[in-house]
Structures are given as structure tokens and as C-alpha cells.
Amino acid sequence: IMEIGLERGFRTAFGEMIIMQLQLSAVFFTFSLGTKVHYYGRTILHGGAKYRATGRGFVVRHEKFADNYRMYSRSHFTKALELMVLLIVYQVYGSAAQGSVAYVLLTGSFWFLVISWLFGPFIFNPSGFEWQKIVDDWDDWKKWISSHGGIGVPANKSWESWWDEEQEHLQHTGFMGRIWEIVLSLRFFIYQYGIVYHLHVANGDTGIMIYGLSWLVIVAVVIILKIVSMGRKKFSADFQLMFRLLKLL
Structure with missing residues (x-):
């Protein structure tokens, strides 16, 4: 404002500012910061700095949902969902913001960041809310998510190949990079610890047994998902009925 003023x-200057806000420039700026933060942090932890094309041309082409997911999942979507869960937990169990006004004042900027990171690519995507485009994107997404990876299968054809590429930096990082990655991942155990002891099933009990039971539930869910994943790959057509019954259970 001062420069234009x-x-x-x-x-x-004030007129330009109002027009920029109506054009959702704040959403675009917040989303672009997520890209910079993600790759800046990854480069500090694991190295491997390289040029990333930003596509400075005037874009009028519709990008499919699968393309947006591949591009922004690790840098924006997962972080926004994690922050959204924390905000919901804070609203349910937090004691600092008892009223709705206090909660909005304390967390309003964080909710704006979550919305910008989750919906930014779709808001600025040409024809992003056209019904036929949505149907085509959904069909392309199902085809991509159900395709198996392997040698020679590109990331835009299979979810497994894309996932391998996203985790490739962990294979070439140093010892300290792996250590810091593990330390940062430990935050999920802190989330679990805090949430478990606030659930009604705990009944105010803060013993270690409650935390251990929550781990049993997590292990059971992981085992079931592993069985389903292995069954999808190994069961032949003759055992599809039994496999579907297993999934139902």
C-alpha cells in the first residue's frame, strides 16, 4: 500500500488492494508459500537442491485432479489436513478458547491457511468446477489410484510409482537426515498420547494401560490393511469371493 500510495x-493504493483481495491474491500467496516452505525444508534436511519449473506462462488449460494431487499432496494437502485435525482437537479439548469468538480470533489465520492449501489448486484451475470436468477427473483418478507400479511405469500412470518417487529422497539422504525425519515423525505419537487420555473411554484414567490399548487398536488396523493389500495382489480370480468376504469382516 505504501509503495503504490x-x-x-x-x-x-486502497483500490488496488481491494481488487487484489477480490481476486483471491491472499489465497494464491499463502499457497505459494507452502511450496517454498516444503522444498526449502526438504533441501535443508536431505539436500538435493535443483531447479523447479514454476510455469510462468498464462495458464488456460484445465489440470486434472490426479495431476494436482501428485503435485501438491506432500507439500500442501497432507500438511493442511494435519493442521485441520489439530485445530479440531484444539476446539474440542482446548481450554484456552472457551467461546466461539475467542476461538476464531486465535485460530482464524490457521483456518485460512488450511483452506488455502486444500482448495487453492482447484480455485485457480480453469473449469475446475465444471461438472463434466469433475466426472472426467474422477475417472482418471480411479484409474491412476488402482494401477500397479513397477519397473518402467511412470508416476503419472500409477500411484505406487508416484509414491516411490516421493520417498526417493530418503534413500539418498545422510544419517542425520534420517534421524531428523524420524524425530519429526514422532509428533504423531504426541498427538495420539494427548487425544487418547481425553477420550471418554479413558474415564479420566491416565494409566499406561489405556495408552497400550490404543496401540493394540492401531496395530490391528495396520494388520487388517496389510492383509487386504496382500490379498489384492496375490489372490487369483478363483478366490475373489473369499477375499471380498474377508474385506467385509
Whole structure:
């Protein structure tokens, strides 16, 4: 505002600011910061700095949902969902913000960041809310998510190949990079610890047994998902009925 105000007048500066906000420039700026933060942090932890094309041209082409997911999943979507869960937990169990006004004042900027990171690519995607485009994107997404990876299968054809590429930096990082990655991942155990002891099933009990039971539930869920994943790959067509019954259970 000060720069435009000194050059063209403050009335023009305020008008430009209002127009920029109506064009959702704040959403775009917040989303672009997520990209910079993600790759800056990854480079500090694991190295491997390289040029990332940003596509500075005027874009009028519709990008499919699968393309947006591959591009922004690790840098924006997963972080936004994690922050959203924390905000919900804070609203349910937090004691600092008892009223709705206090909660909005304390967490309003964080909710804006979550919305920007989750919906930014779709808001600025041409024809992003056209029904036929949505149907086509959904079909392309199902085809991509159900395709198996392997040698020679590109990331835009299979979810497994894309996942391997996303985890490739962990194979070439140093010892300290792996240590810091593990330390940062330990935050999920802190989330679990805090949530478990606030659930009604705990009944105010803070013993270690409650935390151990929560681990048994997590292990059981992981085992079931592993069985389903292995069954999808190994069961032949003759055992599809039994496999579907197993999934139902």
C-alpha cells in the first residue's frame, strides 16, 4: 500500500488492494508459500537442491485432479489436513478458547491457511468446477489410484510409482537426515498420547494401560490393511469371493 500510495496516491493504493483481495491474491500467496516452505525444508534436511519449473506462462488449460494431487499432496494437502485435525482437537479439548469468538480470533489465520492449501489448486484451475470436468477427473483418478507400479511405469500412470518417487529422497539422504525425519515423525505419537487420555473411554484414567490399548487398536488396523493389500495382489480370480468376504469382516 505504501509503495503504490507514494507513486500513484493512497486512494488508488486502497483500490488496488481491494481488487487484489477480490481476486483471491491472499489465497494464491499463502499457497505459494507452502511450496517454498516444503522444498526449502526438504533441501535443508536431505539436500538435493535443483531447479523447479514454476510455469510462468498464462495458464488456460484445465489440470486434472490426479495431476494436482501428485503435485501438491506432500507439500500442501497432507500438511493442511494435519493442521485441520489439530485445530479440531484444539476446539474440542482446548481450554484456552472457551467461546466461539475467542476461538476464531486465535485460530482464524490457521483456518485460512488450511483452506488455502486444500482448495487453492482447484480455485485457480480453469473449469475446475465444471461438472463434466469433475466426472472426467474422477475417472482418471480411479484409474491412476488402482494401477500397479513397477519397473518402467511412470508416476503419472500409477500411484505406487508416484509414491516411490516421493520417498526417493530418503534413500539418498545422510544419517542425520534420517534421524531428523524420524524425530519429526514422532509428533504423531504426541498427538495420539494427548487425544487418547481425553477420550471418554479413558474415564479420566491416565494409566499406561489405556495408552497400550490404543496401540493394540492401531496395530490391528495396520494388520487388517496389510492383509487386504496382500490379498489384492496375490489372490487369483478363483478366490475373489473369499477375499471380498474377508474385506467385509
